[in-house]
Structure formats: structure tokens, C-alpha cells
Amino acid sequence: MIDWILLFSNAAQEIISPTTAAYALAALGLAIHFGFTGLLNFGQAGFMMLGAYGFAIATLTFGWPVWAAILMGVGASIVFALILGIPTLRLRADYLAIVTIAAAEIIRLLFTTNTFESVTGSADGLQGYKGGFEALNPIPPGTYGFGPWVYNEYDWWVRIFGWGLVAIAAFITWRLFKSPWGRVIKGIREDEDAVRALGKNVYFYKMQSLVIGGVFGALAGMIFILPRAVVPSNYQTSLTFFIYAILLLGGAATVFGPIVGSVIFWVLLSFFSGFIARAVEVGWLPFLSNVQAGQLRFILVGIAIMLIVIYRPQGIFGNKKELAFVK
Amino acid sequence: MSSSAGAKGAPIKSTGLHIGEPAPGVKKVDPIIVADNITRTFGGLTAVQVEHLEIPRGAITALIGPNGAGKTTLFNLLTGFDKPDTGEWTFDGQGISGIPAFKVARKGQVRTFQLTKALSLLTVLDNMKLGAKGQRGEGLSRALFPWIWRKQEAEIEARAMDLLARFKLDAKKDDYAASLSGGQRKLLEMARALMSQPSLVMLDEPMAGVNPALTQSLLDHILNLKTEGMTVLFVEHDMHMVRHIADWVVVMAEGRVVAEGDPHEVMANPAVIDAYLGSHHDEDLGDLDTGVMTAIKELADDDADEEKN
Secondary structure (H helix, E strand, C coil), X not given: CCCHHHHHHHHHHHHHCHHXXXXXXXXHHHHXXXXXXXXXXXXXXXXXXXXXXXXXXXXXXXXXXXXXXXXXXHHHHHHHHHHHHHHHCCCCHHHHHXXXXXXXXXXXXXXXXXXXXXHHCHHHCECCCCHHHXXXXXXXXXXXXXXXXEEEHHHHHHHHHHHHHHHHHHHHHHHHHCCHHHHHHHHHHHCHHHHHHCCCCHHHHHHHHXXXXXXXXXXXXXXHHCCCCECHHHHCHHHHHHHHHHHHXXXXXXXXXXXXXXXXXXXXXXXXXXXXXXXXXXXXXXXXXXXHHHHHHHHHHHHHHHHHHHHCCCCCCCCCCCCCCCC | CHHHECCCCCECCCCCCEECCCCCCCEECCEEXXXXXXXXXXXXXXXXXXXXXXXXXXCEEEEECCCCCCHHHHHHHHCCCCCCCXXXXXXXXXXXXXXXXXXXXXXXXEECCCCCCCXXXXXXXXXXXXXXXXXXXXXXXXXXXXXXXXXXHHHHHHHHHHHHHHCXXXXXXXXXXXXXXXXXXXXHHHHHHHCCCCCEEEEEXXXXXXXXXXXXXXXXXXXXXXXXXXXXXXXXXXXXXXXXXXXXXXXXXXXXXXXXXXXXXXXXXXXXXXXXXXXHCCCCCHHHHHHHHHXXXXXXXXXXXXXXX
């Protein structure tokens, strides 16, 4: 028989999991790029990867303290944004899409190659960088929580840190898009030339947007590696597309959409994968093997994205009139 | 609206703008734009080849010419949206050749587009506010601290509402610009340009696609710009409008300035007739040019009528 309580409790855990926070923050960065500015960034995984590796390498190779390691990750993402933006932001939006998807793959392959194994750990990745972060934990040892949410002090610390960053980033984004700066950015999304004709330096604004969204991506990458190791195969192009799915689910040109979208995405994904695995075990789906069942959830993600784009293109939080991607 | 209109409802024309005989490249008493030797080629085609051109300050200048004469290309060059192959020009005495479009706009030379560019998913009011120059809240670091820019924002909003009221768009201030009609978008684009308090307004076909009911209101707005001390340069195909409001007309054909003068004289200039018809008289010109011919004839008739009165 299926243990429904376990299924629901596993799904409920995703609501506050650090992975959900990481995806929410990465999606928020993408909302700034795609939803507000109209920049088609298909390389958010690359920004996350630079944050993750920047943090881990600064800690392991250089022995830097936590704050310096965070700055390293952030700095790497800023440099990456500048390298991508300088040649492409003067061109049409689709060129940025091509360049970002290729650049993210280049970075992933650079971190995977054996040439730099002593620093990057090649395909095995890196671990053992959490000491400094654990030492900052103010929570005394023990287990805390209720219901499905019972964790030890480190797990709580990761969750508080992760969601704290999401909250700060969401506040900054909300403030920015209530300001005249945000108005210029949204104007650029609508028509660059019109904004240029009004005396605004469009190129500079697009660069600012690319950097801010990229830094959010890098911070998301750091949250992402706190409950696990850094492994290059986690940062494939599919990661970027999951983040797009979250963004479209919540609403591309909204601040809370990406956050709520991430929660819904992970709760549903956890529930479905748990349900399908159990259903195969008890023989409800005789035509599926266990391995096939593991892949089925990604098919469901694909179907979900299609349904959203067709029937609710503005996402859950989006204003029906403010469609960012179907004009 | 009637402030700029004369006794019979005809606008008061500025005269005495030029020095010497009106001819292509004639000197002006007080030019706002002085351009020299501008050329722009696209592959083998020379789109613009202007030796010397001066635009008079404080007047309404029309830039006319058949399709493909290089009017919009010249517009794009002067506003920094395109880069010329050769050429120098000054705006208000400062050399602005080759500087990017946003800097040209900051110097007080603002333009509109042939295909209206309303920012569809911004509200009408946000469209207007975007036009204001020197906003403190448009810097990234200051945007986060509303108390730095809140007061300025209120002033900008008041100015925007003023202009919207003048253009009769104030009732629409909270609607998305996408919901406006084509003519209202033209009005919005012009009003938005005025938010930057320009000294030169460049309008690319302001009447294209505007229904006759709005035409008069648009004309009045353009005439008002002059009474407020702004210089207007516009591209237009509607000869009646050109005749009605322009103080000075520059005629282009095949990339060159072929004639200049006040609207009455220039319409009778053989070079203008040539520009529209002469050099291609043995080819099939199609409906459009026949239309232009009719327009020129009508204008000549209008002129004759007016002289009788």
C-alpha cells in the first residue's frame, strides 16, 4: 500500500528546503533579466556555477574566510556578466540567448575537464568547504522543528541563511522596480529605441540588469551547494530550463512569482516522483520500470511548462495584460 | 489652441529666416542645426548626400520629398540613431556628429518615430514620466532609497499630468499604452517627447495613420510648440499639412537637397516638380506619385485662391 503520509510529508519538506530557496533566487535573477528587461538569458546555470565554484575554490584552494569566498563568487559572476554583455547587449535579444547558452556550457566543461583537477576536482567536483559556514552557525546543537520539518542545527542554519538571502533579494528587486530606474528598465523591454530617444543610456541599463540578475544567480549557486557537494553535472542546460519553468509558473515580470513558483515546482516535483516510484513498487503502473519512473517526472515538467505558456502565459502572479513573452 | 492662429484661423508664419536667395543650402539668420557634407551609403546606394543644410531656429521646417529620398535616413543621422560615412554637424553651436542617440537627446534634440513607439506595457503616465530628464531615481544606487527621488517624482508627475491634460489623454493615465488608438499613441509619443523640455523637436511623419478628426488637434499641438519657443523639424507626405503649418520647406530627392524655400514658393519650384515627377516621367510611376501630382496641383490652386482673397 502507498504511504500517503510519507509522500505528503516529503513534499511538504520542499516548501522550506534550501534547494527551493536556491531555485527561487536564481529565478528572481532571471525575472530581472527576462521578465523586466527582456534579456533572454539562457545561461543562468553558468552564473550559479560561478557562484558555487567561486565560493568553494576560494575556501578550499585559497583558504579564504566565508565573506571573502562569497565575494569571490559574486565577483566571478559580475566579470562573467560583463564578458557576455559587452559584445552582445548592443545586438538583438536573440544573440544574447545564443551567447549565454554557449558560455554556460563552456564554463561547465572547463570545470569538468581534468586539466584543472587540482583546483576544480574535475567531474567529481568539490566538497569540504562548509567548515567556515558551519562555524558561523549561532544555533546550538540539537534537533528542532515540528511535523515534517524536523532538522538539526546545520540544516536550520542553511535554511535560514538561504531564505534570508531570498527575502533580501526580493526586497531589493521590489524597491528597484518601484523606482524610476525600474521604469527605464521596463521601457527598454518594450522598445529600446524609444527609450534611447528620450536620452537614456540603454546599453548601460541593460548591463546593470544583467549584472544584478547574474549576482542573484551566483548567490543562488552558493545556497544550492550548502546542503550538497559541488558537482559540475548539476549545472547542465536543463537547470536553466527548470528555472525558466519556475519563472513562467509564477509570473515573469513579478517579484513574488519566482519565489512562489519555486515552492510549487518543488512540492509538485517531489510529490509526483514519490508517487510514481511508490506506484511502480505496488504494481499500479506495470508498464513502467523503476528507471523509467524516475524520468517520468521530467516529462511532467515539460508538459506543465507547455500548459502554462498556452493557458496562463502571465503566470500565477502576473497581470494578464502585462505579458512579457507574447506580444 | 487659437493662440497661434491668425485672423482667418491660418497660423502666423515666421518669415525672413534666410539670408540671400532661397536655394539648396542657403544660409539662415539664426540656424539651430548646421550640417556639412553628410553622406550615408548602404552598399552601393547613396541614401543621403547633403552638402550644406541649415535649419532655422524657432520655426517649423518641413522636410519633404518622394519615397526613398533619404528623409528618414537624414533624420536618423542627425539624431544619432545611425552613423554617417562622412559629415559634420552642429546643434546649438556644439558639434554633435557621431555621438550616440541618448546624448543627442540629452542636449535637447528629441525625436519621434515614423512607426509610433509607445511603450505598450507601461501605463500612459509611466510613458510620460520616462520622458523627463535628469531624474535622480534613475541611478541604480539611488533608486533603492525613495526619499532621495520622491519629491522630484511628484514634480515630474505634476508636469506629466499637465501635458496629458493638454493632449486630452489625462483620463487614460492609468491605462496601458497598448490600449490606446493609433492616433492617441502619436499624441502620447509627442507629449512624452515634450517631457524632456527639448529645444528642437523632430517629428517623423506625425500625421501618418492619424484619422482626420485628430489631425487638426495634432496640427495645433505642433503650432503650439513654436509659440512656446521650440524649433520643429518634421518629415511629412501630407502636402496640405506642410503648406498649412511649415515656415520653411526643404525638399530632398535621391539623397540630396534639391530645393529650399517658403512653402508657397517651393511648391512652384521646377526642381520640386522634377524631384517628384520629372526625372522619371517616362516610367510607370504608379498610384502614389499620381497622388502627389494631384496634391501639388491642388496646392497651386489653393495658392491662386488665396492670392485672390
